[in-house]
Amino acid sequence: QVQLVESGGGVVQPGRSLRLSCAASGFSFSTYGMHWVRQAPGKGLEWVALISFDGSNTYYADSVRGRFTISRDISKNTLFLQMSSLRPEDTAVYYCAKPPRGLPDAFDIWGQGTMVTVSS
Amino acid sequence: DIQMTQSPSSLSASVGDRVTMTCRASQSISTYLNWYHHKPGNAPKLLIYGASILQTGVPSRFSGGGSGTDFTLTISSLQPEDFATYYCQQSYSSPLAFGGGTTVEIK
Numbered sequence: 409q410v411q412l413v414e415s416g417g418g419v420v421q422p423g424r425s426l427r428l429s430c431a432a433s434g435f436s437f438s439t440y441g442m443h444w445v446r447q448a449p450g451k452g453l454e455w456v457a458l459i460s461f462d463g464s465n466t467y468y469a470d471s472v473r474g475r476f477t478i479s480r481d482i483s484k485n486t487l488f489l490q491m492s493s494l495r496p497e498d499t500a501v502y503y504c505a506k507p508p509r510g511l512p513d514a515f516d517i518w519g520q521g522t523m524v525t526v527s528s
Numbered sequence: 529d530i531q532m533t534q535s536p537s538s539l540s541a542s543v544g545d546r547v548t549m550t551c552r553a554s555q556s557i558s559t560y561l562n563w564y565h566h567k568p569g570n571a572p573k574l575l576i577y578g579a580s581i582l583q584t585g586v587p588s589r590f591s592g593g594g595s596g597t598d599f600t601l602t603i604s605s606l607q608p609e610d611f612a613t614y615y616c617q618q619s620y621s622s623p624l625a626f627g628g629g630t631t632v633e634i635k
Binding site for chain 1: 529560562564566571572574577578583613615617619622623624625626627628629
């Protein structure tokens with residue numbers, strides 16, 4: 409079945425970097441744009457980034473632009489989020505999400521999430 | 529950037545009640561509006577897209593309406609599994625944005 413599995417979360421000091429991964433299976437990964445969405449403790453959902461199906465276009469939330477980079481390895485069916493210059497306000501559960509066919513900016517399949525804690 | 533505002537932030541209701549929540553966009557988004565159901569510890573679930581189209585497998589007690597800037601999500605008869613937080617999300621333009629959520633609690 410369609411599945412997304414995130415990994416790479418953990419505790420990191422402010423200013424440091426971390427890379428998240430999302431392993432995709434059960435669908436044609438190379439034909440879908442993919443997203444990252446996060447949820448800070450006690451807060452709502454926040455869209456983070458989008459990468460086009462072929463990786464040629466990327467889009468970011470203002471809060472992470474210039475610090476985070478979304479990428480993908482189609483040969484490994486894996487999505488990445490490289491996070492740099494991390495701040496305490498980046499503390500959140502990070503989800504990768506797949507859109508439904510024909511609705512590139514909605515999210516119908518989500519991973520279980522990976523927790524990132526930015527703290528000294 | 530488009531801002532999404534949901535109201536109320538929380539509501540208390542009983543099993544079998546009809547509940548309605550609203551979502552307002554800071555500018556017109558036509559019907560590029562999606563609704564999600566989210567329980568702590570679980571992944572969010574897409575309920576409605578295009579403002580009023582039920583995602584496959586979603587019970588018919590859920591319905592959505594609206595266009596432009598004002599939208600509603602209605603649950604016709606609350607079931608125990610419906611006690612959760614509901615988010616609207618605009619897919620009209622980047623950056624994509626969610627509302628702050630409406631939490632449906634047991635009265």
